[in-house]
Structures are given as C-alpha cells and as structure tokens.
Amino acid sequence: MNELSIASIAELGEKVADNIGQVIVGKREEIRLILTALLSEGHVLLEDVPGVGKTMLARALATSIGGKFSRIQCTPDLLPSDITGVSVFNQKEGDFVFHPGPIMAQVVLADEVNRATPRTQSSLLEAMGEMQVTVDGNTYKLTRPFLVIATQNPIEYEGTFPLPEAQLDRFFMRIRLGYPTLSEEKEILQRLQTAHPIEEIVPCTDLSQVGHMQRLVAQVFVEESIRDYIARLVHATRSHPQVQLGVSPRGSLALMRASQARAALQGRDFVLPDDVKENAMSVLAHRILLRPESIMRGVTSEAVVDELLERIPVGAEPTS
Amino acid sequence: MNRELDIKPPVLPVFCAVFSLSVGALVGHYIALFYSGWHFPIWLYALLAVFALESVYYSAYVLSPRTPFTWRLLEVGMIGVLTSLLLRLGNNVPYPWWALWRSFPDLGFLIPFSIALLVWAVAGGLGHRLARIAKVRDELGDQAASTLSWEYDSLAMKGANTALPIEYFLVRLIGFGLLTACLAVAAQRTGALQGVTRREQLVLAAFHLLTLTSGLLVLGCAYLYRLATIWQQIKVVYPLQLFSRWLRNLLVVCLGVAVIISLMPVDFSPITFDHIAGGLVGLLMRITSGSPSMEPREVSGQSEVQSSQIPWEQLEGAEPPFWVGVMTLIYMVLTFGLLGLAVAVFLGFLVVSLAQGELERLRGLPHAAARLYLVVRDSVWQLGLFFLRYLRRVKGVNLPRHLAAPFEELSPQASPRGPRRESAASRDIRGAFRQLLRAAAAVGLAPGVGETPAEFGQRLTVSLPEHDGEIRDFLESYHLARYSQRDLEKTLRERALEQARRIAAGLQRIVRGKENE
Numbered sequence: 001m002n003e004l005s006i007a008s009i010a011e012l013g014e015k016v017a018d019n020i021g022q023v024i025v026g027k028r029e030e031i032r033l034i035l036t037a038l039l040s041e042g043h044v045l046l047e048d049v050p051g052v053g054k055t056m057l058a059r060a061l062a063t064s065i066g067g068k069f070s071r072i073q074c075t076p077d078l079l080p081s082d083i084t085g086v087s088v089f090n091q092k093e094g095d096f097v098f099h100p101g102p103i104m105a106q107v108v109l110a111d112e113v114n115r116a117t118p119r120t121q122s123s124l125l126e127a128m129g130e131m132q133v134t135v136d137g138n139t140y141k142l143t144r145p146f147l148v149i150a151t152q153n154p155i156e157y158e159g160t161f162p163l164p165e166a167q168l169d170r171f172f173m174r175i176r177l178g179y180p181t182l183s184e185e186k187e188i189l190q191r192l193q194t195a196h197p198i199e200e201i202v203p204c205t206d207l208s209q210v211g212h213m214q215r216l217v218a219q220v221f222v223e224e225s226i227r228d229y230i231a232r233l234v235h236a237t238r239s240h241p242q243v244q245l246g247v248s249p250r251g252s253l254a255l256m257r258a259s260q261a262r263a264a265l266q267g268r269d270f271v272l273p274d275d276v277k278e279n280a281m282s283v284l285a286h287r288i289l290l291r292p293e294s295i296m297r298g299v300t301s302e303a304v305v306d307e308l309l310e311r312i313p314v315g316a317e318p319t320s
Numbered sequence: 321m322n323r324e325l326d327i328k329p330p331v332l333p334v335f336c337a338v339f340s341l342s343v344g345a346l347v348g349h350y351i352a353l354f355y356s357g358w359h360f361p362i363w364l365y366a367l368l369a370v371f372a373l374e375s376v377y378y379s380a381y382v383l384s385p386r387t388p389f390t391w392r393l394l395e396v397g398m399i400g401v402l403t404s405l406l407l408r409l410g411n412n413v414p415y416p417w418w419a420l421w422r423s424f425p426d427l428g429f430l431i432p433f434s435i436a437l438l439v440w441a442v443a444g445g446l447g448h449r450l451a452r453i454a455k456v457r458d459e460l461g462d463q464a465a466s467t468l469s470w471e472y473d474s475l476a477m478k479g480a481n482t483a484l485p486i487e488y489f490l491v492r493l494i495g496f497g498l499l500t501a502c503l504a505v506a507a508q509r510t511g512a513l514q515g516v517t518r519r520e521q522l523v524l525a526a527f528h529l530l531t532l533t534s535g536l537l538v539l540g541c542a543y544l545y546r547l548a549t550i551w552q553q554i555k556v557v558y559p560l561q562l563f564s565r566w567l568r569n570l571l572v573v574c575l576g577v578a579v580i581i582s583l584m585p586v587d588f589s590p591i592t593f594d595h596i597a598g599g600l601v602g603l604l605m606r607i608t609s610g611s612p613s614m615e616p617r618e619v620s621g622q623s624e625v626q627s628s629q630i631p632w633e634q635l636e637g638a639e640p641p642f643w644v645g646v647m648t649l650i651y652m653v654l655t656f657g658l659l660g661l662a663v664a665v666f667l668g669f670l671v672v673s674l675a676q677g678e679l680e681r682l683r684g685l686p687h688a689a690a691r692l693y694l695v696v697r698d699s700v701w702q703l704g705l706f707f708l709r710y711l712r713r714v715k716g717v718n719l720p721r722h723l724a725a726p727f728e729e730l731s732p733q734a735s736p737r738g739p740r741r742e743s744a745a746s747r748d749i750r751g752a753f754r755q756l757l758r759a760a761a762a763v764g765l766a767p768g769v770g771e772t773p774a775e776f777g778q779r780l781t782v783s784l785p786e787h788d789g790e791i792r793d794f795l796e797s798y799h800l801a802r803y804s805q806r807d808l809e810k811t812l813r814e815r816a817l818e819q820a821r822r823i824a825a826g827l828q829r830i831v832r833g834k835e836n837e
Contacts, residue, residue, distance in 0.1 A: 223803045270804035273772040293672065293694050296687075310770045 006220075009039070009213050010267035015204040016064045022197050023060040024053050026184040032265065033175050033282055034061060034149070038210070039217045039261040042172020042254060043128050043148040045113075045163075045286065050153060052177045058109040058149045059198055065210050066203035067106025067145065072124075074116035076161075080123035084133040085140075098135060103127050106145055106207065113150040114160040121163065124148070125170050145210045165245060165289050172254050173279070174286035213264070220260035221270040225315040230255050230276055236308050237288055242299050245289035255283045273314040281305050332541050333380050336446035337372040339534035343496050344368045344439035346527045349520075350503040351431055353512045363406045364432050371399060371436055372443040379447025389671065389686035399440060403433045445492065446538065493535045500531060661692070668693025745813035749801040752794075752820035756780075759827040773798055784826045794819040 017031050024031065034057065037044045046054050055071065062069030072083060085101035102108060103124070110116075110124055127133050131142050150171070152163070168174075180188060191197060230252055238246030259275035266275075281302060288301040345360075345368060352360045375395070404423050407413060415422040423429040507513050513521075668689035757767055760776075765783060767776045777795045781788050797816035801808055 221803075221805050226803065268804075270799075272774065272799055272803055274774050277772060293690075296691065297694060308770075310768070313769050314772050 005216050006264055006269045007267055009216060009264045012205050012209065012213065013039075013265040016061070019064040019201050019204050020057065020060040022201050023056050025187045025191065026180055027053075027057075027177060030175050030177055031057070032262075033173060033279075034147075035265060036258050036261040036279065037172045038065075038145060038147050039214055039264065040172060040254070040257040041145070041214055042257070043150070043170070045168070045171040045174040046149055046151045046177065047174055048151070048153075048177045049179075052179060054149070054151045054177065055109055055111065056198055057177070058107050060201060061147070061149075062105075062107035063198070063201050064204055065106065065145065066206045067210075068104075069107045069109070070102035070105040071109045071111060072102050073111050074113050074120070076115060076117055078116045078120050080120050081135070083120065083124050084127065084135050087136045087138075096136065098138065098140070100140070101133075103133060104140070104142065106143065106147065108146075108148045110148060110150040112152060114152045114162055116161065118161055118164075121161065121167060124150075125167050129170055143207075145207060145214060165287075168286050169248055169250055171286065173258065173282035175282055217261045217264045218257070220263050220268070222256060222260065223270065226259070226271050226273060226276065227256065229273055229312070229315050230259070233276070233280065233308055233312050234284070236312055237284065237304065240304055240308070242291055242294035242304060243288055243301075244291045247284050247287045251284055251287045255279060258283050277309055277314075280309055332450055332538070333373075333376045333447060335534055335537045335541060336376045336450065337369070337443055339496075339531065339538050340372040340376065340439045340443035340446065341365075341368050342527050342530040342534055343442060343500070344372070344435050346500050346524070346531055347438065347503065348432070348435045349524055349527065350507060351435075353507055353516065354510075355427075355431075358427060358431050361406075361409075361432065363409055364435065367399075367402060367406060367432070367436055368439045371395075371440045375440045375443035376447035376450075379444045380450040383444075383448070383451070388684060390684050393685070395440065396437065399436045400433055403436055404429060407432070442492075442496070449492075450542070493539055496531070496535065500528065504528070661696075664689050664692050665696050668696075743807055745808040745810065746801040748813055749798055749808070749816045749820075752817050753798050753802075756820055756824060756827075759824045763827055763830045765827075773802070780823070783830065784823065787823050787826050790819040790822055794823065 013032075013035055016035060017028065020031050021028065034044055038061070046057075048054060058071075059069050072078070081101070083101050083103050085099050085104065087096040087098050089095075090097045113121060113124070116124070123133075127142065128148050131144070131146060133140050133142070152160075179185075234247045234249075234252040234255065237243055240246065255276060256271075258279040259271045262275040262279055263269070263271045285301045285305050288304055290299060290301055290304070345365065348360050348364060352358055378395075401420060404420050407423065407429055411428070413423075516524075667686070668691070671686045671690045672693055753773070757776075760766060760780060763783070765779060771779075773795055777791050781791050784791065794816055797808075797812055797819075800806055800812075801816075
C-alpha cells in the first residue's frame with residue numbers, strides 16, 4: 001500500500017462528506033459512519049423518528065458516488081418479488097422477461113423495514129448478505145458498491161414485525177441521526193427556503209473509485225494488540241451478566257473492518273485503538289440481546305458497550 | 321379426517337376442570353384423614369368447582385401475555401374472600417366478616433384456602449396448555465394459507481413431529497399421580513385409614529377413580545385434538561400406529577405409578593404433615609404475637625381483649641414524653657417498612673420466577689415488586705462480591721473461579737506486544753511512553769483502564785497546556801512505533817525522545833510545585 005492511495009481515500013471521503021453536507025445540515029459524525037459502512041461493504045440500519053433526513057441522506061450519498069438510488073417503502077403487503085424483481089411473460093417473444101426490482105441499485109433505502117413481513121425482510125437481507133438475488137431459478141448478481149440503508153421507527157411498534165436478532169446481526173452498523181440542534185434547524189430553514197439542494201449536488205467520485213477504495217480499506221494494517229482488543233471486547237459481551245446473547249464473530253469482523261475504514265478515512269494505513277472505540281457503539285450495540293430483567297431495569301445495550309469500553313484495557317502499554 | 325378426531329375445544333376445559341377438582345378434593349380428603357381437627361366441608365366442593373372452571377376457561381380463552389398480572393392476584397384475593405365468607409356457614413367464628421386478615425393464622429381457613437388455590441393453579445396451568453395447542457393451530461393455519469411458504473413444506477416433511485403431542489399433559493399427569501399415590505401410601509402405612517367409615521372410603525375411592533378417568537380423558541383428548549389440528553393443516557395421512565403408541569405410553573405410566581405406590585418408604589420419612597403444620601402454626605403465632613390458631617377460640621378471644629386493653633390503660637395513666645412518641649413512630653415506620661419490603665421482595669421473587677421472559681410486560685404492583693426484588697438481589701450480590709474481594713485482599717482468600725473471572729479479565733495483559741519484530745527506534749519510543757506513564761501516575765494522572773494513548777494525551781494536555789504541540793507530536797510518533805508496520809527513521813526517534821524528555825520535565829515541575837506547597 002502506498003501513501004498516495006490512503007491519502008486519496010481521506011481526500012475523497014472528505015469530498016463526499018462535504019457534498020452530503022450540502023443537503024444534510026450537521027450530522028458530520030453520522031455521515032462519516034455511513035461512509036465507513038460503504039467502504040467496509042456493510043449495510044446500515046438507521047433507527048430514528050420520521051422527518052430527520054434519512055431519505056435525503058441516502059439520495060445525497062448515491063448522487064455523490066455517481067450511483068443509482070432506489071427506495072422501497074416497506075408495508076405488510078410488500079412481497080419479495082417487489083424487491084428482487086419479477087419475470088413477466090412477453091407474448092411477442094414467447095418468453096419470460098426479467099424486470100429488475102429496486103434492489104438493483106447502488107444505494108437502496110428500505111424505509112420502515114420492520115413493517116414488511118418476515119418473508120420480505122429475509123429476501124432483502126439475503127440480497128444484502130449474498131450480493132445476489134435468485135428469481136425463477138436465475139441468479140442475478142448485484143453491482144458493487146451496494147449499500148442498503150434500512151430505517152425503522154423506534155417509537156411505534158404497533159403492526160410491525162421487529163427484526164429478529166439473527167437479521168439484526170446482518171446489519172454492519174446501527175446509526176441514530178437524532179434531531180438537529182437549534183442552530184442547525186435554523187440553517188435548514190434558510191437553505192430550503194427556495195429550493196432543495198439535493199437537486200444541485202453533483203457526483204464527486206465514481207463507482208470504480210469507490211470499489212478501489214473498498215479494496216484498499218481491507219489492506220489497512222491491524223496490529224496484533226488491536227485484534228486482541230477487539231476480540232476481548234466482543235468476548236466480554238458474551239459473558240456480561242446483563243447480556244443474554246453477546247456479539248457474534250460476524251460482529252468482531254465488522255468492528256475490525258469498520259476500524260480499518262475509519263483509519264483510511266483519516267489518512268492512516270494502520271488502525272489505532274481509538275478507531276475501534278469510535279466504531280464500537282454503532283457496530284456492537286444492536287448485536288447485543290439483553291436479559292429481560294436488565295431491560296426492565298432500564299439497562300440499554302449502549303450502556304453495556306460503554307461500560308465495556310471503559311473497563312477493557314486497550315493493551316497499549318503495561319501500566320506497571 | 322377421521323370422525324373420532326373431531327374434538328371440540330369447549331369440551332377439553334371441562335375435563336381439565338374436573339381433573340383439577342378431583343385432585344384438589346383428594347388432597348383435601350387426605351388432609352382431613354391425617355389431621356383430625358379439620359373436616360372436609362361440603363361447600364368446598366362448590367368453591368373448588370367454581371374456581372376450577374373459572375381458571376381453566378380464563379386461561380384458555382382470555383389470558384394473554386398482555387393481560388395485567390394484577391388480574392391473577394385479584395382472583396387469588398377473591399378465593400380468600402369467598403373462603404373466609406363460606407367458613408362462617410355453620411361455624412362459630414370469633415371475628416367479624418370484614419376482618420379477613422384475622423382468619424390467616426386459622427387452620428380452618430388456611431386448609432380450604434390452600435386447596436382452592438391448588439385447584440385454581442392446576443386448572444390455570446391446564447388451560448394455558450390448551451391455549452398453546454390452539455396457538456400452534458393458528459400458526460399452522462397461517463402457514464398453510466401461503467402455498468409458497470417454505471415453513472409449510474418443512475412441516476409437511478417433518479415426520480418426527482408426531483411424537484411430540486403426548487408431552488403436553490404427560491408430565492403434569494405423572495406429577496399429580498405421584499402426589500395422590502404418596503398420599504394413599506402414607507394413609508395406608510400410618511394407619512390413618514383404620515378408623516375411616518365405609519362412606520368415607522367410598523368417597524376416597526370415587527375421587528381416585530375420577531382423577532384417573534379425567535386425567536386420561538384430558539391427555540387423550542388433548543393428544544387427539546392436537547393431532548387433528550396439525551394434520552388438518554398439513555394434510556398428512558393419519559398413521560394408526562400412533563394411537564397404539566399412545567396407549568403403550570399410558571400403560572407405562574400406570575405401571576410406574578403402581579411400582580412407586582408399592583415401594584415408596586413413606587412411613588420412614590421424617591417430613592410429616594404434623595411437623596410441617598406445627599412449624600407453620602408456630603411461625604404464624606410468633607408473627608402475630610399470640611393471635612389465635614391452635615388454641616380454643618374462646619380462650620384466644622379473652623387473651624386478645626386483655627392484650628388490647630393494656631396499652632390504653634397505660635396511656636390514660638400518664639402522658640408519655642415527646643421522645644417516646646418519636647421513637648415509637650420511628651420504630652413503627654421501620655417495622656412496617658421492613659415488613660412491607662420483605663413482603664414486596666417475596667412477591668417480586670414469585671413474579672420473576674413465574675413471569676420469567678415476560679417481565680417487560682408487567683405493569684403496576686407486580687412490576688414494582690419485580691423491580692424491588694431485582695434491586696435487592698443485585699445489592700446482596702454486590703455486597704457479597706465486595707466482601708469476597710475484601711477477604712481476598714486482606715486475608716488472602718482465593719475467590720471461586722466463576723467469581724474471580726470478571727475481575728481477572730480487567731487486569732492488563734502482562735505482554736501486549738505481538739509477534740511483530742520491533743525495530744530499536746520503536747522500542748525506544750515505547751520505552752519513553754512507559755516512562756511518561758509512570759511520571760504521569762506520580763502526579764495523579766495515571767492512565768485509565770480502558771484509556772487509549774490518544775485519550776491519555778488529551779488528559780495530559782489539560783495539565784500541561786504549554787506542551788500541547790509536543791504531546792501531540794510525540795503521540796503521533798508513538799502511534800507509528802506501536803501500531804504501524806513502518807520502519808521509523810532515526811531522526812523521528814531522536815525528536816520523539818526529546819519531546820518525551822520535555823514532557824516528563826513538565827510533569828516533574830508539577831511534582832516539585834506540589835512538594836513546595
């Protein structure tokens with residue numbers, strides 16, 4: 001790996017973040033996390049109330065990387081074929097013609113994913129995991145880069161099908177956007193008074209460059225003690241007294257990959273413990289299943305991750 | 321589908337209620353045999369029948385995970401109130417009808433109340449099982465509605481599922497069979513049956529027969545009902561050997577019960593009804609400080625009048641000083657508070673044990689009791705751990721492995737260095753960082769357990785703002801030395817060591833400043 005390559009990732013990352021920043025006011029950290037997921041070839045679960053800019057964020061990202069954006073509004077009557085596509089009989093040619101579904105895009109927004117039935121959810125998650133869909137026995141590869149941003153409303157659970165733990169585990173990270181601050185809200189009002197800036201932003205990179213960056217990220221050096229730190233962190237979630245089900249090995253892999261991406265976005269070709277700590281909350285918290293009595297006591301998975309980050313030694317140097 | 325499999329769901333709860341009633345009545349009759357001071361009242365049959373039917377229908381058709389737990393507690397309260405009121409039929413009870421709490425230490429109340437509670441719980445459990453069968457039916461119905469569902473295919477291909485239904489009631493039937501068998505053996509071997517009239521013998525035999533018949537009916541009907549529901553949905557051909565397998569299992573159960581009845585050494589057991597009842601009554605008397613229970617009711621009434629008169633006479637004689645009033649108030653608050661806490665914790669324990677995975681659905685009083693119990697349990701656990709740690713530190717006592725693990729996990733690793741070969745420059749920079757850590761610890765800035773070098777550097781900058789740039793540069797060099805693969809240049813090493821020396825000097829100045837103060 002050469003310096004220029006890593007420097008170009010940091011530079012391009014900044015450009016994309018600035019581009020998205022024209023549409024999404026503030027939320028720099030959340031944008032960085034989504035870029036981390038994109039470079040790590042992961043998928044994002046955005047958990048937040050309606051109207052905080054989830055769709056705009058996904059559209060702005062798609063435009064910035066020069067990719068195709070599509071949106072799936074998940075409802076209980078949504079069928080797997082509404083996502084993957086369907087083969088329709090063409091009477092002229094006497095053959096079935098495949099009509100690709102919205103999954104065939106670079107950035108896919110699955111809005112309110114927990115309103116879809118488990119069958120539809122699993123078809124979406126299968127596409128996320130396998131990077132391909134199978135319709136009528138034919139397999140169609142999805143084009144890279146491929147990023148699914150699924151959203152769910154954390155307030156209203158009536159008439160929903162909550163994602164089971166096995167499916168939550170497939171999401172690389174969970175992010176919460178949150179409401180803007182007072183000054184950010186005023187800036188939003190000012191910017192959007194006449195026209196929406198989403199129409200004005202232009203691509204600042206292309207799909208081949210993003211693919212190249214994804215390959216480079218995987219080569220960022222992870223020192224032995226950092227791997228050890230990640231493993232101990234994940235292992236501690238499995239023996240935590242308040243946790244019923246800890247983080248899977250897929251979670252520890254995701255944390256390492258996210259740390260590599262963050263290091264690359266900061267122009268480094270090696271990972272620091274800080275990279276691990278910065279990503280731990282987004283990558284680990286949604287993979288932890290708490291015990292019922294802990295939930296009742298008001299304990300959250302975020303609090304568990306926080307506690308572990310405080311008490312697991314990073315293994316920098318022996319203190320005595 | 322075969323005609324004999326067409327079991328209507330409303331029939332099953334009736335069988336369950338009859339089974340629960342007969343188990344309760346049997347237990348009651350045996351208690352009357354063992355304890356001559358109590359006779360099985362006629363009204364208890366009606367009470368048991370009402371609550372058996374109520375509990376089984378309520379559990380089967382109404383109760384859901386969203387039903388507030390308070391409803392169940394209200395049902396228990398209703399059993400207590402009705403038992404207390406019915407107890408007054410033909411009995412001379414020395415307290416008014418509304419003084420329910422005064423009947424608690426009375427065995428004349430406690431025994432029928434406990435039997436009614438047992439019947440109510442047994443019937444509720446059976447009703448809950450029926451609801452589960454119905455739920456399986458609904459799930460299968462949903463799956464069958466979708467012809468494309470892979471679950472449908474997998475269910476249709478699952479032959480092993482045919483062995484499951486008998487498990488629905490089998491364990492309960494074995495349990496209650498054992499209970500009645502133990503009672504029968506105990507009555508036979510302790511000679512309690514010797515003075516029994518012909519009529520009472522007939523009643524006992526009738527209830528044994530009713531328990532067995534209704535139990536087999538419950539098991540058989542539930543078994544066939546479940547088979548019908550499953551196979552109706554997945555359209556599997558009914559294999560006849562299943563019925564013979566079911567009969568064979570029942571035969572095994574009956575043989576097992578017969579063997580246990582013949583061999584059980586009940587008459588050698590130190591745990592007898594008299595011992596348990598005596599202990600319970602003694603405990604209740606101590607709690608209620610001499611309230612009537614085993615004593616004749618007239619005598620206990622007199623002693624109550626006497627004990628209630630003494631404090632009033634004392635109060636009328638001379639006005640107590642103010643501090644006595646305050647102390648009394650504190651004493652009462654503490655006593656009632658602790659008693660309330662103990663009761664709430666016990667309730668919470670019951671709720672947590674019963675509700676298990678449904679804790680988050682609890683509301684109101686059960687929710688508060690469960691929370692209180694969890695808090696107390698955690699506090700006791702933490703306190704125990706604290707003492708164990710104290711003993712380990714002071715007395716050198718070794719902690720058990722499972723307790724020691726969470727603490728040992730926190731200790732920093734002896735050798736965080738990986739297998740990577742380090743250059744001399746890297747080793748020197750890391751050595752300088754370790755010296756900085758020691759110097760920082762001397763001024764109270766020791767690194768935290770989970771603190772990264774960068775976070776440590778930020779904390780150091782607050783104490784040494786004049787070295788801000790040097791700390792940042794040195795940490796960059798340290799990061800390269802510790803976490804990257806690069807070979808460090810000699811100039812970088814020299815610069816980093818010089819920066820470390822200056823930062824350490826800054827820390828020493830702080831130490832000297834503190835000493836001068």
